[in-house]
Amino acid sequence: MRGLRFLRAPAALSGCLGVLLLFGGTPAYAHTALKTATPAPGSTVGSATSVIALTFAQLKPGTIPKIRLVGPDGTAVPLGQPQVADGSVACASVGSLPAGVDTLTYTVTATDGDVQTNAFQFQADEGTQAAAVPAACAGLSLAAPVSGEDDGADARILGLDRTTALVVLAAAVAVAVGGGAVVMRRSRRTRPTGRRRRAAV
Structure with a gap:
C-alpha cells in the first residue's frame, strides 16, 4: 500500500536538537x-x-x-x-x-x-x-x-515529546544565559576605558 x-x-x-546526543541518546x-x-x-x-x-x-x-x-x-x-x-x-x-x-x-x-x-x-x-x-x-x-x-508521559510541547522538548528548552536557556554572560563581560571591559577618557578631558 x-x-x-x-x-x-x-x-x-536537526539544528539545536543535535544537543540531545549529549544526553545519553x-x-x-x-x-x-x-x-x-x-x-x-x-x-x-x-x-x-x-x-x-x-x-x-x-x-x-x-x-x-x-x-x-x-x-x-x-x-x-x-x-x-x-x-x-x-x-x-x-x-x-x-x-x-x-x-x-x-x-x-x-x-x-x-x-x-x-x-x-x-x-x-x-x-x-x-x-x-x-x-x-x-x-x-x-x-x-x-x-x-x-x-x-x-x-x-505522552504530553507534547511544540510538537515534540515532553522529554525531548524539555531538553531542547534547557539547551536554549543555556545558550541564552551564555550569550548574556559574554555581553556582560564585554560591557564591563569597555566601562574603565570610558572613565579614563573623561578623566583626560
Whole structure:
C-alpha cells in the first residue's frame, strides 16, 4: 500500500536538537526489534479494532513499552496504559481507530538497558473487519483508553515529546544565559576605558 511505510526515528533532530546526543541518546539495536504487531505494519484493519499488541524480541524485565498512536490528521488517539504479557508482548486498549493512515510509535528498553524508538503505519477502514484480540492480551484486564492530553508521559510541547522538548528548552536557556554572560563581560571591559577618557578631558 503506497501510503503506508515503516518509520525509524532519526538518531538526532536537526539544528539545536543535535544537543540531545549529549544526553545519553542510544542507538537502536536489533535485539529489541518488533517481531509481530496487531495491527501489523502496512496492514488494513477495521476501525473497531479494540486492542493494540506489539511483540518484541527482548524486553528488560519490569519495563513497560511506551506506545503512542496518531491519526491521519496528526491528533493523538486515546490509548490505555500498556501492559506486558509473557514478558515480551505489550498490549494496550484503544477506543476506536481513526479511518485513514494511522501512525504508531513505540519506545522499548532491551534487557541490557538500550532504548529504541521506532514507528510504523497501518490503514484503518470502517468497512473492514476489526483485528482479533491477540491471545497474549485476551487474559489481561487492560486499562481504558485515556486522551493524549491527559497522559503526562505522552504530553507534547511544540510538537515534540515532553522529554525531548524539555531538553531542547534547557539547551536554549543555556545558550541564552551564555550569550548574556559574554555581553556582560564585554560591557564591563569597555566601562574603565570610558572613565579614563573623561578623566583626560
